[in-house]
Amino acid sequence: MTDIGSSRPAAQAFELVLDKGESRVAEFEVRARSPLQKLQHFLHANPTAVPAIVLLLSVAAFGFTVGSRFLSMFNLSLIIQQVTIIGVIGAAQTLIVITAGIDLSVGAIMVLCSVIMGKLAVTMGLPAPIALVAGVAAGAGCGVLNGALVTRLKLPPFIVTLGTWSIFFALNLWYSASETIRSQEVAKIAPLLQALGTPVNILGARFTYGSFFMLGLVALIWFVLNRTAFGRHLYAVGDDPDAARLSGIRTDRILFSVYVIAGVICSLGAWALIGRIGSISPQAGQTANLDSITAVVVGGASLFGGRGSIIGTLIGALIVGVFRNGLALSDVDVLWQEFAVGWLIIIAVALDQWIRKVSA
Amino acid sequence: MSAGPNVPGATPLLQARGLNKRYGRVTALDHADFDLYQGEILAVIGDNGAGKSSLIRALSGALVPDAGEIRLAGSPVAFRSPLDAQAAGIETVYQTLALSPSLSIADNMFLGRELRRAGPLGTxxxxxDRKAMQRIAREKLTELGLMTVQSINQRVETLSGGQRQGVAVARAAAFGSRVVIMDEPTAALGVKESRRVLELILDVRRRGVSVVLISHNMPHVFEIADRIHIHRLGRRLTVIDPKAYTMSDAVAFMTGARAPVEVAA
Structure with missing residues (x-):
């Protein structure tokens, strides 16, 4: 582009006085802000700051009240183990929530995939790697169904996945004949399925391969969301689908693929689930659906789309894990754990609404 | 077909013939014609509901017409999506700006055409390649005189209306190699920002890129347009030379108060 100033078009009469005015255009004004507004702006610019602060505060609070039983390396690493499944399923949920969707079927996909893996490997005696791949393919298939209904029939994701949640769960009960495959049988016939449950002891802390698998998945998704065009497009589609379409993004293709990816992640979650509980039960992971949404929302993502981060979801899952673990160690009844988690969700959403009100 | 007075006999760069688009019983485009020549600024004016936006959306690939033909430099094209039009060198600044508020300025400039790293990291x-995208975005905004924002990584939702408009215009100007279409680019802007956008339009033309300007602002239209396309009731009523007619004439034509004498200018 050449110099703009040299070609000033003849100004309109009413514009002649402009030269006497300020010559700055679209300057960023620096207004005095109250401390509360400064906080609002800081949180707006750093969406994971809120969950990070809440996590630190809750760890400190439980450390203070419960003491060394809570703060021991063993217990803290146990929390990481306890949030492995929610972390994996929450990662799938994060991708969907960023596109302004929601997937209520994630838990059902996970259980269905774990049953398929177990049935094929243990009951039918297929080699474990083939059973694993078949389970992952089933997860992808579930995602294809969700994605096709959302993008082809243009149905709201909430309704689609509410329906497929029941469908997948019914299939799971039918295929498993409502029978649990015992842990010993899995260990004897297909130990690969329990591989993610293998413990690793580091300096008194006890992790499992599943914990590292979850952290690796989070790192991979962080890269995709922040360093690839696909990730940026997920945010754009969730933010303003029309704007994304006009910018040349194939929004339907993005939406379809995000449901398929979520299905695949859920099937990997199924593998981690078998490692975590050992047995394969059609009744396992019942709470994973709503827990994953809790982790995403507490982690600072917005259900209206376009905002959210995978690190936030990990922290969100850890917050829920810390609350459950800390309250349990304080000998608080399970019902009060649920009570506390419920308030966490509502406060997180209220906070998100407040932060979103930030304008220029 | 008779060519405009400024460019006798030349082949139009972008041409449309007989575009039709109906939404149920509403006819948005009724055998609309359109001619844009190389290196000109063509203003498109018309009353509300005349079908200007539908015409522009058809030319930018955002709308697929039911019937009619679009030619780019003489050869027929069929845009199925904005991506097709962008690939052909036609960029559009929509009235809604089509920006993604929660993404940064740099992300928005390159939305849908991101640059990847060289080598295996990219392939x-x-x-x-975030560094390159940030550098180019900064350069483009600086050329526009808009680089007073705090950071190129600032989210677009933290920008003022004028700054957002600047980002959208800079994006179109940076990537439009043949045609830049601007739908009401100054509607949301103050007097100074409007002037800056008009300067930019002239600058885009100087680079040999044709500009289609949709505007309700008659003084702006008469100041910078080479020709004025008057749209009425879903079709092109006439094309006038802004030097031969007054603003009142144009308004009379577009509202139907007066019929134009010569139909093809």
Whole structure:
């Protein structure tokens, strides 16, 4: 582009006085802000700051009240183990929530995939790697169904996945004949399925391969969301689908693929689930659906789309894990754990609404 | 077909014939014609509901017409999506700006055409070249005189209306190699920002890129347009030379108060 100033078009009469005015255009004004507004702006610019602060505060609070039983390396690493499944399923949920969707079927996909893996490997005696791949393919298939209904029939994701949640769960009960495959049988016939449950002891802390698998998945998704065009497009589609379409993004293709990816992640979650509980039960992971949404929302993502981060979801899952673990160690009844988690969700959403009100 | 007075006999760069688009019983485009020549600024004016936006959306690939033909430099084209039009060198600044508020300025400038890293990081890992995108975005905004924002990584939702408009215009100007279409680019702007956008339009033309300007602002239209396309009731009523007619004439034509004498200008 050449110099703009040299070609000033003849100004309109009413514009002649402009030269006497300020010559700055679209300057960023620096207004005095109250401390509360400064906080609002800081949180707006750093969406994971809120969950990070809440996590630190809750760890400190439980450390203070419960003491060394809570703060021991063993217990803290146990929390990481306890949030492995929610972390994996929450990662799938994060991708969907960023596109302004929601997937209520994630838990059902996970259980269905774990049953398929177990049935094929243990009951039918297929080699474990083939059973694993078949389970992952089933997860992808579930995602294809969700994605096709959302993008082809243009149905709201909430309704689609509410329906497929029941469908997948019914299939799971039918295929498993409502029978649990015992842990010993899995260990004897297909130990690969329990591989993610293998413990690793580091300096008194006890992790499992599943914990590292979850952290690796989070790192991979962080890269995709922040360093690839696909990730940026997920945010754009969730933010303003029309704007994304006009910018040349194939929004339907993005939406379809995000449901398929979520299905695949859920099937990997199924593998981690078998490692975590050992047995394969059609009744396992019942709470994973709503827990994953809790982790995403507490982690600072917005259900209206376009905002959210995978690190936030990990922290969100850890917050829920810390609350459950800390309250349990304080000998608080399970019902009060649920009570506390419920308030966490509502406060997180209220906070998100407040932060979103930030304008220029 | 008779060519405009400024460019006798030349082949139009972008041409449309007999575009039709109906939404149920509403006819948005009724055998609309359109001619844009190389290196000109063509203003499109018309009353509300005349079908200007539908015409522009058809030319920018955002709307697929039911019937009619669009030619680019003489050869027929069929845009199925904005991506097709962008690939052909036609960029559009929509009235809604089509920006993604929660993404940064740099992300928005390159939305849908991101640059990837050289080597395996780009081809296998699909890794974005963020540094290059930030550098180019900064350059484009500086050329526009808009680089007073705090950071190129600032989210667009933290920008003022004028700054957002600047980002959208800079994006179109940076990537439009043949045609830049601007739908009401000054509607949301103050007097100074409007002047800056008009300067930019002239600058885009100087680079040989044709500009289609949709505007309700008659003084702006008469100041910078080479020709004025008057749209009425879903079709092109006439094309006038802004030097031969007054603003009152144009308004009379577009509202139907007066019929134009010569139909093809």
């Amino acid at each position: 296998i890992c699909r890794m974005l």
